[in-house]
Amino acid sequence: MSLTINSTVELLNGIEMPCLGLGVWRAKDGQETENAVLAALQAGYRSIDTASMYRNEQGVGRAVRASGIPREQIFVTTKVWNDEQGFDNTLKAFRNSLDRLEMDYADLYLVHWPVVGKYKETYRALEELYDQGLVRAIGVSNFNIHHLEDLMGSCRIKPMVNQVEMHPLLTQKKLFAFCRKEGIQLESWRPLMQGRLDLPLIQQLAAKYGKTSAQIVLRWHLQLGVVTIPKSTQEGRIRENADLFDFELEPEDMNRIDGLNEDQRFGADPDHIDF
Numbered sequence: 001m002s003l004t005i006n007s008t009v010e011l012l013n014g015i016e017m018p019c020l021g022l023g024v025w026r027a028k029d030g031q032e033t034e035n036a037v038l039a040a041l042q043a044g045y046r047s048i049d050t051a052s053m054y055r056n057e058q059g060v061g062r063a064v065r066a067s068g069i070p071r072e073q074i075f076v077t078t079k080v081w082n083d084e085q086g087f088d089n090t091l092k093a094f095r096n097s098l099d100r101l102e103m104d105y106a107d108l109y110l111v112h113w114p115v116v117g118k119y120k121e122t123y124r125a126l127e128e129l130y131d132q133g134l135v136r137a138i139g140v141s142n143f144n145i146h147h148l149e150d151l152m153g154s155c156r157i158k159p160m161v162n163q164v165e166m167h168p169l170l171t172q173k174k175l176f177a178f179c180r181k182e183g184i185q186l187e188s189w190r191p192l193m194q195g196r197l198d199l200p201l202i203q204q205l206a207a208k209y210g211k212t213s214a215q216i217v218l219r220w221h222l223q224l225g226v227v228t229i230p231k232s233t234q235e236g237r238i239r240e241n242a243d244l245f246d247f248e249l250e251p252e253d254m255n256r257i258d259g260l261n262e263d264q265r266f267g268a269d270p271d272h273i274d275f
């Protein structure tokens with residue numbers, strides 16, 4: 001499998017999305033976010049995942065401009081938060097995100113969580129933004145199969161991406177198969193289990209391949225064909241998390257990692273959100 005740091009996946013509408021991105025949840029707006037995003041862009045990342053809820057869109061925008069890399073070479077994702085949902089509110093929320101980013105478009109805009117009674121109207125606003133050319137792609141996050149089926153029953157434009165919690169302890173096999181069948185690109189959040197990388201098998205594979213546990217886990221995501229967005233604000237780790245392209249996990253090791261699944265979530269369950 002010839003993956004490189006420049007590898008992309010093609011979304012349903014034909015646009016290319018980088019396989020690897022930097023997540024910035026909990027990076028403080030200002031210097032911390034700016035430094036992390038700049039370090040990532042210098043290390044070769046070309047995709048950044050933020051959200052209005054992260055309150056660091058300004059720092060992301062500043063770093064993108066400071067990098068000197070043309071805007072069109074960087075893939076910027078942001079998301080509409082739960083209390084901003086609804087048709088008009090989402091249009092307004094998007095405008096605010098663009099203002100904070102100081103950009104004139106976003107590459108991908110996501111419905112952050114399936115807020116019951118609101119997500120269809122919210123998604124309708126995303127379709128409108130897509131029609132207006134203000135976002136290059138639209139999608140959802142934290143949608144289970146039944147949420148996707150419900151949405152696809154009435155939407156005009158199929159969601160292109162579903163960003164969900166996924167890692168070796170939560171392999172999301174059914175959701176992954178469903179998304180693959182529908183052509184919806186799966187993207188994994190919390191891919192590193194927030195740094196809880198002390199699983200014996202992962203450590204054993206790290207020794208076998210001469211890589212770190214984080215690199216083993218991230219390579220597993222990429223070889224599955226899942227887009228992933230590890231977060232770090234430490235320059236060394238940002239580089240480590242992108243140093244994934246000089247080895248390949250053997251099929252039996254991919255299967256062994258799959259076998260770690262315990263359906264264990266570190267984040268909220270989309271069927272029981274209370275925020």
Ligand SMILES: NC(=O)C1=CN([C@@H]2O[C@H](COP(=O)(O)OP(=O)(O)OC[C@H]3O[C@@H](n4cnc5c(N)ncnc54)[C@H](OP(=O)(O)O)[C@@H]3O)[C@@H](O)[C@H]2O)C=CC1
Binds near residue numbers: 188241
């Ligand atoms: N759509 C959604 O609802 C959600 C989306 N996300 C997105 O996904 C991104 C990633 O998920 P996140 O929850 O941040 O968790 P991750 O699994 O990416 O883990 C991040 C944590 O692991 C540490 N870490 C990073 N690299 C390494 C490494 N090589 N070795 C050891 N520890 C490491 C980081 O610390 P340090 O920074 O100190 O290096 C941080 O504490 C988010 O930043 C966000 O963009 C996340 C949650 C929900």
Ligand SMILES: O=C1CO[C@H](CO)[C@@H](O)[C@@H]1O
Binds near residue numbers: 025051112268
């Ligand atoms: O994007 C996010 C960052 O992490 C939070 C805590 O798990 C999530 O709730 C949120 O969706």
